[in-house]
Amino acid sequence: MDYRCAHRWAFPKWGEALELQQAQLEAPTGHEVTVRVTHCGICHSDLHIQSGGFDMGGGKTTSLERGGTKLPVTMGHEIGGEVVEVGPDVSSVKVGDRVVVYPWLGCGECPTCQSGNDHLCNKAARNLGMQLPGGYADLCRVPHDRYLVPVGGLDPARAATFACAGITAYGAIRKxxxxxxxxxxxxxxxxxxxxxxxxxxxxxxxxxxxxxxxxxxxxxxxxxxxxxxxxxxxxxxxxxxxxxxxxxxxxxxxxxxxxxxxxxxxxxxxxxxxxxxxxxxxxxxxxxxxxxxxxxxxxxxxSYVSGLNELRELMALAQKIKLPEIPLTLRPLSQVNQSLEDLAAGRVVGRIVLQP
Ligand SMILES: [Zn+2]
Ligand SMILES: [Zn+2]
Known part of the structure; x- marks a missing residue:
């Protein structure tokens, strides 16, 4: 097979609802990996991303567009799934592995990224779910296998939420x-x-x-x-x-x-x-x-999300100590628009995790 067809829920314009789009995924090269998404958490920051910016106070807002995020945007940065395809240079994971995806990618090459602090890269932000297509899709292309963390004995829905909610808490407490x-x-x-x-x-x-x-x-x-x-x-x-x-x-x-x-x-x-x-x-x-x-x-x-090493540490810690079981609501991915509306209206207790 030369390519796969990814089905992505993306918004075509800032502030608009998400619509189902198709994209061709060429066979992975180098260290690229294709993950079949099984779970993707909805984060409150998706509402900011969809609206196009963040409130910076004093009537000012940031513009994601000026920051390099291009339309259409496939959001979703709390991604869990199964490896279905690997590039020729991948050795750390194999087809069939259950993984959580670290989404806060930078350029991947500078000393900051090489130390596992991709989220603080000063050169280029390539976050999955913003600049790169994220997990509101059946398939997600990850640029390098080092961003995949094995799920181990954890509940895969809960483990997916560690990629943002979990490491955000962990990174702050560590400071x-x-x-x-x-x-x-x-x-x-x-x-x-x-x-x-x-x-x-x-x-x-x-x-x-x-x-x-x-x-x-x-x-x-x-x-x-x-x-x-x-x-x-x-x-x-x-x-x-x-x-x-x-x-x-x-x-x-x-x-x-x-x-x-x-x-x-x-x-x-x-x-x-x-x-x-x-x-x-x-x-x-x-x-x-x-x-x-x-x-x-x-x-x-x-403190802004956290590094790849912290995601690995947190996933190991969660298998040793009991973390609070924040209520999770599983919904089909096709309910993504309704779910974002429910979140915006404050009708969500805990976290919604979507399943393609
Ligand atoms: Zn988030
Ligand atoms: Zn970098």
């Missing part, structure tokens, strides 16, 4: 300073990614964990996943109560929401010489009094 048992870590936002962050922080650090979320169900669930304290930020004096309960000893804060109000809360609750890690892409402007930086000697760091 926190070394903590003692007296220190506190605050986690803002206990949605799917935040809740995984709570479980990972409780498994990987000695600190006590405080969770900040307006939803009482999520606060209760956070306690079940290892948090010591859960606070409602809408309550009057929430910040003061939190500082009192933690003895003003919050060494690290991870903001999984990334809004104006949560980022300013983060810098207000972190202790001296502490660190704030901003992960969420809700949008807006970061407001913070400049003298707070020297007064607190604090650092503020961003």
């Amino acid at each position: 926190l300073p070394e903590a003692t048992a007296d220190d506190w870590i605050a986690i803002i936002g206990a949605g799917g990614v935040g809740m995984t962050g709570v479980a990972l922080a409780s498994a990987l650090t000695r600190a006590k964990i405080a969770v900040i979320d307006p939803d009482p169900v999520k606060r209760e669930s956070a306690i079940a996943h290892g948090a010591t304290l859960a606070v409602d930020p809408k309550e009057a004096d929430a910040t003061r109560a939190l500082l009192k309960a933690t003895g003003n000893n919050i060494l690290g804060v991870v903001d999984f929401v990334g809004s104006e109000s949560t980022s300013s809360m983060a810098v207000n609750i972190v202790r001296r010489a502490g660190k704030v890690v901003i992960v969420g892409l809700f949008g807006g402007e970061f407001r913070c009094g400049v003298p707070l930086f020297p007064f607190k000697s604090m650092s503020v760091e961003g």
Whole structure:
């Protein structure tokens, strides 16, 4: 067979619904691999991608088009599947292997990419589901076999979500300073990614964990996943109560929401010489009094998904420790448009995973 026919759900114009398109996939060359997609998670950032940009605050938005993403776009970056075809230079996987695909590809050649930090490549972004066709399709072409991680004993639907939601939580928790048992870590936002962050922080650090979320169900669930304290930020004096309960000893804060109000809360609750890690892409402007930086000697760091090595580490860790079972809803790929609408309307609890 010289080529295969891929069926992709792609949007032809920014902001428009996805439509089914066909594309010819030539036989893989070099290190290329064709994966038959069995699962693909829907991520909240797909809504931003479909709309064409992110809210940068102050009325400004980014443009994905100016950033090199070309129409039509086949989204889907939480891809799990089976290897069906390999290029002549591939030796790390074989036909029939079950894999999760690392989607955050860079140029693949610079020192940053070679070290496994393709997501931070400064030369070229070639993310699957943005610049390259992603997993809302029956077949996905992966440029190199090194981006494939074996599923092992994990549930393949859950493992697929590690490629974005999982490593986003893992990468952020790994950036926190070394903590003692007296220190506190605050986690803002206990949605799917935040809740995984709570479980990972409780498994990987000695600190006590405080969770900040307006939803009482999520606060209760956070306690079940290892948090010591859960606070409602809408309550009057929430910040003061939190500082009192933690003895003003919050060494690290991870903001999984990334809004104006949560980022300013983060810098207000972190202790001296502490660190704030901003992960969420809700949008807006970061407001913070400049003298707070020297007064607190604090650092503020961003965390964007994570590297290929972190995906491998997380997949190994998930086979050793019990991570929270964020509710998954399996749906046929043909329901992708309805599923994106449901996500935009806030009707999704946990994560939708599509199956071609
Ligand atoms: Zn994502
Ligand atoms: Zn690179």
